[in-house]
Amino acid sequence: MDPLFVGGTMLRRGLLTPGNPVRIVRQFAALGRWGFGLAGELRQAAARSPRRIAVIDEQGQLTYAQLLDRAERLASGLPVAPGERVGLLCRNSARMISALIGVTTLGADPVLMNTGLSPSQLATVAKDQGLRALLFDDEFAERVALVEGVEKLSEERVEELIAGAPPVPRMPPPERPGRTIVLTSGTTGVPKGARRPTPGGFRPLCSVIDRIPLRAQERVMIAAPLFHTWGFAGLQIALALRATIVLRRKFDPAAVLDDLVRHECTGMIAVPVMVQQLMELPVASAKPALRVVAVSGSALPGGLATRFMDRYGDVLYNLYGSTEASWASIATPADLRSAPSTAGRPPHGTTVAVLDEAGGPVPVGEVGRLFVGNEMLFDGYTDGASKSMHEGLLATGDLGHVDPSGLVFVDGREDDMIISGGENVYPAEVEGLLADLPQVREVAVIGVPDEEYGQRLAAYLVLREGETLDPEAVRDHVRRHRARFSVPRDVIFLEALPRNATGKVVTRELPR
Template structure:
């Protein structure tokens, strides 16, 4: 059966993998170092995982979690969980222990898969995640409990009997929250497979089309939609993913050479790191067809250098966890070395995706008028996990999802990002919400008041700066405060610098005027994102 037909008939992405196993069983699905997992092995082993989870008592709709770096067995476990209607929840391994504990407790995971290097973290937080009953180590010699491969192979390879459909939950990814607590965005099989509608209608753009023999480098973390979305996408396409545990430019260049990589998704900071590598001019990139990039805009000079060195097509992607990934894209033909007005946009909506610009009351604004970006499509998440209030604030009764980004549409339907409604900072492709950082800094006994802003960074796009008012009679240093933050939140969220000031600017109602704090650092920039 052709990929297009399989997509059109699938009730879940499990069905598509099963189809690939029957028709191209010897084709590699994932490669990791010296290990290769074929589609036949992926289907059979995920059946074993499904039966093992079911035997433990995991039921449809329950969550399982994964704490570790990228690994093909993560996708095997994800697929196995999906086959019984359970939902994989990958946890950001860069988070501080209290943040890991919150997510495990919030998602109520009874089974946690842990990767090498994270057994100690999990052991420290077990007491704060009382639902966790079983821990399974994936190639984790530091974990003294159940070994994944032994556990998996103790169960039969027959397909489980559970019926899974497009409406069923499949994946739960946590996003940073404006209130300081992350929210679990729930994606269904339908939202993940929504691109199948474009396939069936022949509306896919050329860079989206699955091509036999494609090889994708999976370099972005699987706790993001960019990582898990890439892995699921290659499973659906029937192609091979070369998996990097974490982004390493030296290793990435080796894999591009050795595996004839044809597609990569990278954030702009990762592209810059790759181009700065001393070996980059020696590498043969002739098989590389597309670099897709997103999470933050890319400077024209960096794009020009990337086009010259890599010599492939570039696709800018705009989307978010809540939209199951990309909803708007700027196609390769709009990327030109000399630059163009269109290159300042993020492109046009993908087939089946609606985008509009709204004011605070939800009214649609005319072309070229800045407002909040809203979107509606089958790609939208179903809800925030156990958080109906946040869901109602984000998705209205007609299915329109507020992105929190400010921008405008031109007369031709191209979307331009102008600013962020939510004050979010994007540093190296990672979302950082000021409230999370502020909550951590407020916990320091010498801090009287604090506001966190994003300022331009040549390396990361933006970096975190804290503006701090110290309590009367106290003394506090930048290094002391940053070290305190590192004990409570992930390193990438911590301030890179601190300004100590007399008082924070506020409006009459007491709201911090972040724009006043940001203004000096963004002077001369034509938009307030970098």
């Protein structure tokens, strides 16, 4: 059935439309020679649509032919050997894409560095990953100063390498394809490097675009950071679709909304906090013509999905996955209308299982450990470690359940669950409850030590401008809807939650 599924999905998404026969032959020949990694996807797009605009950023725009030329020139000029690792500390830009693909074209391994890393974290990651070189945006020059033992390539130096390299019309594929390394979020410690697999064909792409209906040659704003698993996945999808990618170095909700309208974007790749910030803007007179807004990276706060679709239409899709598992399930607008907190259903070729501590299945509706299987599971961490597996399925590290209709729900992280007075308590459940309060802008709930009960919950709330809320009113709200052991002992009001560059709350920075 897979050939029928792949062929049908490609046809529905506009990937099998007629065109210049010579270009089509070159397109598939490029995939045959280079494979389905970023280097191959850029080459197939440049072969089929060389003059199509590939990227629009704050510096201008590049066609697919121009983007490929920059990537190949950089690959020929980099002071790096195949198999070595190159860090990329860059914001979203055409420069980052050409650097990323240039590194893989050479057969070196790009390591996507989180722009939110501190100088000491950056130095530690560079050492742990054994970087040979580090390409960085000029704004990070001071941070890079602490990194030792690597070739440091500034924006100016990269441009010199590209300008000084001769055109390479038919650069051969490397003996060993470059492998992209994505860092884990590092919200509780130093990030680890996870080796991303290279797709072996069209099926992984089709599994996603079957549920998230992005089409060939769309204009897609990738707002999620390209160093993040979801931003990186968005880039892979966009190149495969020969889309025009719209980028902005930093996320600013008003500027992004303007870009969506001005560049006539029909798709958007984002993380949930970005959608939340868009909703805090006044209703604009000119709305973007969005068909698809696909989010991933963290849970959707309570009620956000419904509010967003009430304003922008039923265009929101929520992908639940991780750096290690790629994807586990995808929620469509219909799923989110029926159950706004759902993570959706597993796409084609993906299995989700809810297991108990002994590895046995739990009854429908009961909470257990979430495991996932698909062909894009990561190849382990760069330090040689991996994650728990059970009969070919990877542990996500999350707890969840599946309802009678087959919808997946994530109830929280395994290591977030607390035991209060002998009862299991899930902070995420209380977070969702408090997020529904009209006065609350954002909320985080964690477990803290307690002398009497062992552990209790602490709630951190950021209120909307002009709103007030009493701590006891917060506790009363939880008492009315949950058991007494779910009531937070501490209610703390903050100006903002500490978040990393991908919008995840950094719990270790919450005041205790």
